[in-house]
Amino acid sequence: MGEFELIRNFFAAAPCAQGGEGVALGIGDDCALLAVAPGEQLAISTDTLVAGVHFADPCDPFLLGQRSLAVAVSDLAAMGATPLAFTLALTLPTVATDWLAAYARGLNAMAQDCAVRLIGGDTTRGPLTLTMTVFGRVPAGRALTRSGARPGDLLCVGGPLGDAAGALPLVLGQRQAAPAVAEPLLARYWSPQPQLALGQALRGKATAALDISDGLLADCGHIAAASSVGLQVVLDTLPLSRPLVDFLGLEGARAAALSGGDDYVLAFTLPPADLTPLQAAGWPVHVVGQVVAGQGVALLDAAGQDITPGIRGYQHFPETP
Numbered sequence: 001m002g003e004f005e006l007i008r009n010f011f012a013a014a015p016c017a018q019g020g021e022g023v024a025l026g027i028g029d030d031c032a033l034l035a036v037a038p039g040e041q042l043a044i045s046t047d048t049l050v051a052g053v054h055f056a057d058p059c060d061p062f063l064l065g066q067r068s069l070a071v072a073v074s075d076l077a078a079m080g081a082t083p084l085a086f087t088l089a090l091t092l093p094t095v096a097t098d099w100l101a102a103y104a105r106g107l108n109a110m111a112q113d114c115a116v117r118l119i120g121g122d123t124t125r126g127p128l129t130l131t132m133t134v135f136g137r138v139p140a141g142r143a144l145t146r147s148g149a150r151p152g153d154l155l156c157v158g159g160p161l162g163d164a165a166g167a168l169p170l171v172l173g174q175r176q177a178a179p180a181v182a183e184p185l186l187a188r189y190w191s192p193q194p195q196l197a198l199g200q201a202l203r204g205k206a207t208a209a210l211d212i213s214d215g216l217l218a219d220c221g222h223i224a225a226a227s228s229v230g231l232q233v234v235l236d237t238l239p240l241s242r243p244l245v246d247f248l249g250l251e252g253a254r255a256a257a258l259s260g261g262d263d264y265v266l267a268f269t270l271p272p273a274d275l276t277p278l279q280a281a282g283w284p285v286h287v288v289g290q291v292v293a294g295q296g297v298a299l300l301d302a303a304g305q306d307i308t309p310g311i312r313g314y315q316h317f318p319e320t321p
Contacts (some may be wrong), residue, residue, distance in 0.1 A: 005095065005190065005314070006090070006095060006100065006123055007027070007121075007123060009100075010100045010101060010103075010104040010123075011088070011104055011107075011118060012028070014104055014107070014108045014111075014118065014164035014264075015108055015112060015208065016108045016111035016112055016116070016117055016118045017109070017117065017118040017121070018117075019117060019120070020115075020117050021084075022034055022035055022036070022042050022085065022137065022218050023084065023085055023117050023119055024121070025319045026085075026117065026118075026119045027118065027120050029120060030153065031120075032085065032087070032119035032120045033159035034084055034085060034095070034135055035270075036084075036137050036139070037137070037203050037224070038147045039139060039140050040137045040138060040139055041137070041138055041139075041140050041141075041143065042135060042136070042137060043076055043079045043081035043086075043135070043136040043137065043138050043143060044133065044134070044135055044136075044292060045072065045076065045134050046131065046132065046133045046134075046200055047071055047072040047075065047131070047132050047134075048066075048069075048073075048129060048130070048131045048132075049068050049071070049130045049131075050127070050128075051128035051129065055067065056127060056171055057208070059171075060102070060161075060190075061099045061100075061103040061106065062102040062105055062106035062132075063106060063191070064103060064106065064190075065102070065103040065104065065105065065106025065107035065108075065109070065110065066106040066107070066109060066110040066190060066191045067189070067190050067191065067192065068107065068113070068118075068132060068189065069086065069107055069110040069111060069113065069132060070110050070114070070132045070192045070193065070194055070264065071088070071116045071132075071192060071213070071264060072086065072132035072133075072134045073110075073116060073134055073194040073196070074192065074194040074195070074196070074213075074264040075134065075211060076134055076136035076196065076199070076203060076205065076213040077194040077195045077196045077198070077199040077211060077266060078144065078199060078209055078210045078211040078266060079136070079138060079143045079144050079145070079198070079199065079209075079315070080138055080142065080143055080144040080199040080200050080202060080203040080209070081136030081137060081138040081143065081195070081200075082136055082137050082138065082200065082207075083114050083115055083116035083134065083135075083136050083196065084135045084136055084137055085114065085116060085117045085118070085119040085134075085135045086111070086116050086117070086118060086119070086127035086132055086133060086134045086192075087118070087119060087120045087122075087132070087133045088107070088118065088121035088125075088130070088131070088132055089119065089121050089122045089123075089129075089130075089131035089132075089133075089221075090123050090129075090130060090131075091123075091124045091125070091126040091128065091129040091130075091131075092123065092124075092125060092126075093125070093126065093127060093128055101129070105156040110191070114194060114196065115156075116134065126193055126247060127153050131283040138181055138203075139196075139203070142203045142204060143203075143251075144199060144202060144203065144206055144208070144209040144268070145207060145208065145209070145226070146208050146223050146227065146248075147226040147227050147251070148207040148208045148230065148269075149208040149223055149224075149227035149229050149231075149240050149269035149291045150207055150227070150269070150271075150291060151227060151229060151291050151292050151293045152271075152272070152290075152291065152292040153207055153208075153269040153270055153271055153272075153286070153290065153292055154269065154270045154271075154272055154275060154277050154287050154289075154291075154293060155220070155231055155232070155233065155267070155268075155269055155288055156265050156267070156268055156269070156270050156275075156285050156286060156287050156288065157216070157239065157265055157266065157268075157284075157288055158195045158198050158214070158238045158242060158266040158267075158268075158283075158284050158285065159195070159239065159265045159284045159286070160241040160255075160265075161216055161238060161239060161240065161251075161256075161258075161260075161263050161265060162184075162214070162238075162240060162241075162244050162248075162255075162256030162257035162258075162260050162266075163184065163185050163188035163189070163241055163243070163244050163255035163256075163263070164188045164189040164192065164242040164260070164261070164262035164263055165190060165215075165256040165257075165261055165262055166185050166243075166244045166247055166248050166252075166253065166256045166260070167182075167185035167186050167189035167258020168189070168260075168262075169220050170185060170186055170189075171186070171189055171190075177247055180243065181243045181246050181247050182243075184241065184243045184246075185241075185243055185244065187273045188263075189262065192262070192264040193262075193264075193312045194211075194264060195211075195264075195265065195266045197248055198266055198283055198284065199200055199266060201278065201281075201283055202266070202268055202270075202278075204272075205270060205271075205274045205278065205312070206268040206269060206270050207227075207266035207268075207269045207270065208223045208226070208227055208268060208269045209223075209266055209267065209269075209273065210222060210262065210265055210266070210268075211224060211264050211266055211267070211295070212261070212263040212264065212265050212266070213261055213262065213263070213264060213269050214261045215257050215258060215259035215260055216238075216257060216259070216263075216288075217233065217258050217259055217297050217299065217308075218259065218261075219267060220267060220281065220297045221297050223269065223298065224295060224296055225254075225271075225295075227266075227291075228295070229292065229293065229294065229295070230291070230292045230293060230294030230296055230297070231269075231289060231290075231292070231296075231297045232289045232290050232292055232298050232299075232300055233258075233289040233297065233299050233300065234288060234289050234300050234301075235254060235299060235300065235301050235302070235307065236257045236258035236301070236302050237259075237286070237287060238254060238257045238258070238288060238303055239286040239288070240254070240257060241314070251266050256292065258299065258309070259309065264272065264314075269291050270285070272304060275287065277300075
């Protein structure tokens with residue numbers, strides 16, 4: 001099967017590739033064309049997933065299709081953007097039609113859940129690698145960024161932490177668990193749900209935001225650096241799911257929440273006056289700390305003592321001493 005036949009059979013005919021609002025021209029030409037309304041800006045982000053690094057190989061291609069798009073769309077949520085479209089650069093060691101069909105189904109399912117359209121990409125031969133570029137729209141000047149946190153703000157997250165990291169021993173076949181424990185953890189790993197609606201609700205309220213991909217402590221470090229502030233995380237306030245605690249125990253669950261990564265939950269800073277209205281409106285806002293003068297991220301126990309661990313999250317290229 002040739003490159004163009006592959007694209008035509010598995011991707012161009014998918015419902016998510018049929019155009020829609022904001023897509024003036026989709027798959028079929030040298031470039032796609034996006035239409036952004038006056039007064040809006042285009043938000044763009046690229047994510048690459050490599051077999052054996054970001055996901056187990058082999059794995060279920062349907063689940064991989066969902067995950068590969070969700071983790072990219074989560075960046076749009078972190079900016080408060082509304083999804084428009086995405087491209088897929090797919091590197092394959094071989095053309096396996098059953099694998100491609102299942103992957104395309106998973107990709108399409110997540111694309112329709114997120115209301116985002118496939119508008120093009122590329123296919124090449126090589127080690128299995130998936131690169132997504134996502135495009136969204138946001139009112140001019142209203143995008144959430146990492147650089148606006150102020151001392152006195154609350155540090156918040158948009159839901160339970162650590163479930164995806166807790167699922168990793170299950171994904172790798174290292175451990176087993178009862179369905180009531182395994183299924184919700186595996187769902188958080190394979191089908192993370194980008195917090196698009198929450199990100200949009202935070203526009204004009206949150207002073208800084210990002211999505212948690214490498215662990216709470218590591219990612220909050222980006223907000224601290226960009227905003228030139230310090231962040232304090234209080235250990236006892238971490239939102240943890242019951243399946244995670246049942247599977248790893250309290251200490252293991254806390255470790256997964258702090259540095260495990262792959263949550264794709266929003267972390268954001270918020271003026272105290274905005275907390276109650278957001279919670280009253282039903283948004284999943286959990287306070288886990290505060291913004292202070294200073295720099296860096298500290299983990300505090302219930303007595304306010306600094307218990308910051310040495311390892312704060314995942315790094316592809318760890319810093320050398």
